[in-house]
Amino acid sequence: MSRALVWLRQDLRLADNPALWHALQQGHEIIPVFIHDPTPDTAGRLGAASQVWLHHTLAAMAQSLAAMGSRLILRRGEALTELVQLQTQTGAQALYWNRCYDPVSVARDTHIKQVLGRQLTVHSFNASLLHEPVRLLKADGAPYRVFTAWWKTLLQAGLPARPLPAPDRLPVPAEWPPGCTLAALGLLPAHHWPVGMMAHWKAGEQAAWQVLDRFLEAAAGYAVQRDFPGQAGTSCLSPYLHSGSISPQQIVAYCEDFRNRVPQAETGIAAFVRELGWRDFAAYLLWHFPRTLEKPLDTRFETFPWSTPDEYGASLQRWQRGMTGFPIVDAGMRQLWQSGWMHNRVRMIAASLLCKNLLIPWQQGEHWFRDTLVDADLASNVLGWQWVAGCGADAAPYFRIFNPVLQAQKFDPDGTYVRRWVPELRERPVSLLHQPLGAGEVYGAYPLPVADLKASRQRALACFARMKSVR
């Protein structure tokens, strides 16, 4: 009987896994493999929180495979080297994987396909996007830069076919190749914050479906509720999507079934599916414009007068630690540090403060989020930050500057969210809760504001206006 390596990456699920499914259809014995490349400093490097998430997702995946009498072979090293070894050790004739779309993975996979293609047949599939980036182009052949136009075209092309079911059996090889333990992958850091972070989460394919079910119960109110960080109005599916514990195809199909049963959820579901669209759009843009990983899509921004590390050093640290003196921002930054996640509305407010009021380069915020977000998706993160900074696709206009006090009053009117994450301010009256402290006001060690909103806003507007007038 022939043998196939199924190289799992960001598709850690049994159901709707085309690589696994097609390997099975060919009648191969299946050897599921995960390879962790610990090489530091690659451009698409996983953040610390995402590594912890990956650790727990792998544990769940290994358990699911074990329950079917199979195994998950774990290896630590450079992907090509490990795959070559595995091929020798197993005599596999075929290699299956689901595609990744970030520039670093694309380069790696292209190379691997070239080299390994001489020894075995390589099959790859789309398992993480509603549509592959290469297909959707404007009439003139250029990639879209505006979400709505792109989304319209995607919807016309049609949403993907029904997802694949989970296999009901997995033929195993007579002998397994060697692998290492999960702990030996080294995904958990030495210090213990992940314990606190993971108290907020349960990883894995099964958990993903529980989260989706919970979300759908309240989906009818999604379009409105999602803007209020004090309420559990968002799906919280992003980390599961990132590890591939669930696929967007599965979510869309499941939502469609739900909408047919519960017609009043129509609006909420449509808004939610559109958000899934943004995730796809982010991958699309990064695929077509790989340089935007570190550089602004709008090239005018290459000369933008961001402040220098010498100037912003202390402010950046205060922002990271949730000590800016703007309660809604600090609540968000602390939620991020403690739980590995931040409500999307608050992400925008916190990001706006960094890029606009503090004039700190968006890359600094992007790096911090990438390192601390349990759902850190390279493409989505870069798109979001460039959107806020005003230099990305379909970007917020440069003059759109969030006022963290007004935003908080509007979206956290009763102060639930701020009080949850900024305990120093719990006793402060709601009427003042979202205001920065005035001189002489003392609430524990809560700091005075890191910037003057009015003056910093004026400064940002002047910088952006000047940039716009050049060229």
Added chain:
DNA sequence: TGAAATGTTGGGGCG
């Protein structure tokens, strides 16, 4: 997926 500045309108207090 803003906010602030500026403009307009209309009701009510008051001489």
Added chain:
DNA sequence: ACGCCCCAACATTTC
């Protein structure tokens, strides 16, 4: 009764 002013409430423009 009338005009004037004030200003909230809303609309429009500008950054």
